[in-house]
Amino acid sequence: MIPSPLIGALGALALLAPATAYAAPAPLASSSPTPDRSADFFAGLPKGGDLHNHLSGAVTTEFLIELAADDGLCITTDTTTAVAPPCGPGTRPAAEAVTDSAFRRQVIRAWSMQDFPADGNGHDHFFATFGKFGEVTWRHPGRMLAEVANTAARQNQFYLETMISPASGQARDLADKVGYDPDLDSMHDKLLADGALDTVVRRARADADATDTEFRSAAHCDTSRPDAACSLPYRWISQVGRLGTPERVFTQMALGMRLAERDPRFVAVNLVQPEDGEVALRDYRLHMRMLNYLKSRYPRAHITLHAGELVPGLVKPEDLTFHIREATRTGRAERIGHGVSVLHEDGWESLMRDMADRRIAVEVPFHSNEQILRVSGDAHPFATYRRHGVPVVLATDDPGISRVEITDEYRRAADTYGLDYPELRDLARASLEHSFLPGRGLWNRDVRTGYRPAGPCAGERQGNGRPGERCAAFLDRNLKAQVQWRQEAAFHRFETTHAHTTHPGNH
Numbered sequence: 001m002i003p004s005p006l007i008g009a010l011g012a013l014a015l016l017a018p019a020t021a022y023a024a025p026a027p028l029a030s031s032s033p034t035p036d037r038s039a040d041f042f043a044g045l046p047k048g049g050d051l052h053n054h055l056s057g058a059v060t061t062e063f064l065i066e067l068a069a070d071d072g073l074c075i076t077t078d079t080t081t082a083v084a085p086p087c088g089p090g091t092r093p094a095a096e097a098v099t100d101s102a103f104r105r106q107v108i109r110a111w112s113m114q115d116f117p118a119d120g121n122g123h124d125h126f127f128a129t130f131g132k133f134g135e136v137t138w139r140h141p142g143r144m145l146a147e148v149a150n151t152a153a154r155q156n157q158f159y160l161e162t163m164i165s166p167a168s169g170q171a172r173d174l175a176d177k178v179g180y181d182p183d184l185d186s187m188h189d190k191l192l193a194d195g196a197l198d199t200v201v202r203r204a205r206a207d208a209d210a211t212d213t214e215f216r217s218a219a220h221c222d223t224s225r226p227d228a229a230c231s232l233p234y235r236w237i238s239q240v241g242r243l244g245t246p247e248r249v250f251t252q253m254a255l256g257m258r259l260a261e262r263d264p265r266f267v268a269v270n271l272v273q274p275e276d277g278e279v280a281l282r283d284y285r286l287h288m289r290m291l292n293y294l295k296s297r298y299p300r301a302h303i304t305l306h307a308g309e310l311v312p313g314l315v316k317p318e319d320l321t322f323h324i325r326e327a328t329r330t331g332r333a334e335r336i337g338h339g340v341s342v343l344h345e346d347g348w349e350s351l352m353r354d355m356a357d358r359r360i361a362v363e364v365p366f367h368s369n370e371q372i373l374r375v376s377g378d379a380h381p382f383a384t385y386r387r388h389g390v391p392v393v394l395a396t397d398d399p400g401i402s403r404v405e406i407t408d409e410y411r412r413a414a415d416t417y418g419l420d421y422p423e424l425r426d427l428a429r430a431s432l433e434h435s436f437l438p439g440r441g442l443w444n445r446d447v448r449t450g451y452r453p454a455g456p457c458a459g460e461r462q463g464n465g466r467p468g469e470r471c472a473a474f475l476d477r478n479l480k481a482q483v484q485w486r487q488e489a490a491f492h493r494f495e496t497t498h499a500h501t502t503h504p505g506n507h
């Protein structure tokens with residue numbers, strides 16, 4: 001039984017009549033367009049789904065200021081941190097950041113990478129922003145989701161996986177009460193005792209219901225003029241703070257994975273907070289063992305992990321040599337976030353071969369990597385991953401803090417790495433193929449030679465408006481394929497519109 005709030009998440013597609021669900025086909029373009037570097041081209045390009053997106057870091061700083069002002073919050077004048085009212089000495093009403101342009105600039109700089117000096121410590125500034133605007137974001141996940149989903153839809157994306165920390169207070173309290181037990185099986189039993197973990201699961205689901213209600217209201221989903229966000233399927237990934245005590249880390253992991261099996265709105269877990277933090281480094285292998293154990297208890301929960309968001313100098317050399325491999329092996333990650341330090345891993349070529357063979361995708365946010373790690377251009381392993389057949393998907397990470405949009409990531413792939421239109425199209429396809437959407441996809445899973453249609457829709461033009469009976473039945477049963485079909489229809493329209501900008505071999 002699907003809970004009714006889920007309609008917002010996947011219903012928009014499922015509820016549409018076939019005639020509108022499958023956009024009418026445009027005539028095939030005679031040749032494929034290649035990037036002409038125009039804003040129009042990149043804006044219009046279909047861009048799959050965003051698979052690496054932290055909800056609180058994804059909304060614009062201007063939107064956070066608006067929320068803070070609406071809630072009557074205050075902002076400290078020294079560290080520019082949002083705090084609850086009343087606004088005592090050393091604070092100003094957040095509303096003043098709407099009207100006072102100097103104060104507004106101060107807040108935008110403190111809560112994002114705006115104007116951040118190229119020689120500054122971007123890593124510390126970036127991660128510190130979350131603590132500064134944290135008082136704002138926990139109050140309005142639904143309004144933030146509407147903002148982020150509208151932005152994704154406007155950029156011609158078709159799907160969103162966004163990260164939150166479900167019922168984090170309740171999970172923390174339970175962890176602290178139970179304490180740590182190095183025998184993970186017994187630790188898990190203690191969490192389950194007296195239905196304690198299930199009480200937290202219920203709380204997380206109730207919060208998700210409330211978020212959904214706020215989202216639908218903010219995006220006008222139940223009016224005659226719904227926002228684009230209302231037809232964008234989305235899923236939650238549960239964050240686990242890797243700087244916590246072992247009991248808190250384990251409890252958040254168990255909660256996220258139990259949620260993923262109990263509630264279809266939740267799909268996966270991911271470790272967050274700086275990978276180079278003292279506790280994150282000390283407990284790295286322990287965290288992987290925890291995930292390994294919990295995956296055996298929750299085999300249907302997905303795992304994607306921030307791993308290799310590191311550079312020499314940030315950590316001692318040894319810490320650069322094993323994180324990604326451990327995440328893909330012991331941690332059983334199906335996707336890797338960042339993977340920037342891969343070339344420092346022991347046996348990195350065999351690691352890449354293994355990732356290619358097992359179809360473990362790397363989520364790449366170019367701008368975040370540049371701002372936090374100062375890695376870009378040739379120093380970034382993007383091209384090396386691709387050469388070794390490792391699936392790569394472009395993602396935004398924290399576009400609000402980075403002050404970018406997914407379109408900027410695709411533009412970077414074209415401008416810096418010379419990707420042509422078919423390659424950009426494959427990146428977009430990869431981001432849906434490697435999503436945690438349920439059901440089967442449209443493509444042959446062995447995609448090293450490009451995306452080849454497979455399954456009941458293989459004999460048809462992908463995305464066509466009137467799929468045959470077997471294909472239509474397949475699309476109805478498989479949400480992943482359904483979302484992919486929508487994107488293929490968008491590619492046909494795009495190729496028609498941009499056929500005149502074709503410049504064969506323009507790079």
Ligand SMILES: [Zn+2]
Pocket residue numbers: 052054306337397398
């Ligand atoms: Zn991230």
